[in-house]
Amino acid sequence: MPTELTLALTVNDEPVRRLVPAHRTLLELLREDLGLTGTKHGCDVGDCGACTVLMNGHPRLACITLAADCEGAVVETIEAVARGGDLHPVQAAFDHHVAAQCGYCTPGFIITLRQLFADNPNATEEELRHALGSNLCRCTGYTKILAAARDAQAVLQSRR
Ligand code: FES
Ligand code: FES
Incomplete structure (x- = not known):
């Protein structure tokens, strides 16, 4: 089993390519690697919804989603909700x-x-x-x- 993998996905309309540990979660990728701290780290076990993002147009709990499962995915976070300075x-x-x-x-x-x-x-x-x-x-x-x-x-x- 590889301990790291190169991951390519789209986050908030931007292409992202990163070498990540195989156990990294999507939440860690967003907050720690990409600096997108609007997505919150709450319970870490899929119970609270604080880490909800969109993945391919569906709400997804980032704390229980492996980054490795996001290859080719389109992810949207809270940072992309207000467009052009206008609140949704x-x-x-x-x-x-x-x-x-x-x-x-x-x-x-x-x-x-x-x-x-x-x-x-x-x-x-x-x-x-x-x-x-x-x-x-x-x-x-x-x-x-x-x-x-x-x-x-x-x-x-x-x-x-
Ligand atoms: S941090 Fe609570 S569900 Fe993800
Ligand atoms: S948990 Fe504080 S506003 Fe919802």
């Missing part, structure tokens, strides 16, 4: 509703919600809550997060 409607709604306190969970929530509304613009309340089931927040009590999510969904629907 989900980000703007979090700001408006003060839906972050410590903020540690926020990138994961925003990545999850952004993709939910891209895939399912008319997501029901049940679908919304189900999608957020793997994102934990210890501070807000979720009320403001859900209010922000509903507002962002309405803004995105009005743009269609």
